[in-house]
Amino acid sequence: MEYQPGVCNIGPAQQRRRLLLGIASLLLAVGTVAAIFVMEWPRWTLILSLFxxxxxxxxxxxxxERFCVGFAGIGVFDVGGGTQQVQDEAALEADRRRAVRLNTKSLAVGAVGSLVIYGVSLAVF
Structure with missing residues (x-):
C-alpha cells in the first residue's frame, strides 16, 4: 500500500484501529440511549447520542476510506511502514481538505442518527 495525498493515508493496521473506534463508539451510543431511558431523563437528552x-x-x-482525519491534521501518514511526516505542502493541503469532508460527513451522519433516535422515541414511547 502506498500513501496517496488526499486519498489514502493509513494502512491495514491503522484501518483496524479506526474500525474498533467506530464499533466502540456505536456501543457507547447504544449505552447512552439506554441510560437515558433507564434514568428517565428528559427525552431531549437523546440528542446527546450525536457525539x-x-x-x-x-x-x-x-x-x-483508508484515511485518518487526525493524521491529516498533524501532517503524517502510516500506510504500514511506520508514521512518517508529509513533506509536500500540496499533499498536506489535499489531506486536510479530505479531512474536512470526512469530518463533515461524519457529523451529518451523527446528527441524522440522533434525530432519528429522538423521532422514534416520540413515536414509540
Missing amino acids: PLYGAAMGYFQYR
Missing part, C-alpha cells in the same frame, strides 16, 4: 454516533461514523468512514 458517540459521530464517533461511530468517523471510525467507519476512516476505516472504509
Whole structure:
C-alpha cells in the first residue's frame, strides 16, 4: 500500500484501529440511549447520542476510506511502514481538505442518527 495525498493515508493496521473506534463508539451510543431511558431523563437528552454516533461514523468512514482525519491534521501518514511526516505542502493541503469532508460527513451522519433516535422515541414511547 502506498500513501496517496488526499486519498489514502493509513494502512491495514491503522484501518483496524479506526474500525474498533467506530464499533466502540456505536456501543457507547447504544449505552447512552439506554441510560437515558433507564434514568428517565428528559427525552431531549437523546440528542446527546450525536457525539458517540459521530464517533461511530468517523471510525467507519476512516476505516472504509483508508484515511485518518487526525493524521491529516498533524501532517503524517502510516500506510504500514511506520508514521512518517508529509513533506509536500500540496499533499498536506489535499489531506486536510479530505479531512474536512470526512469530518463533515461524519457529523451529518451523527446528527441524522440522533434525530432519528429522538423521532422514534416520540413515536414509540
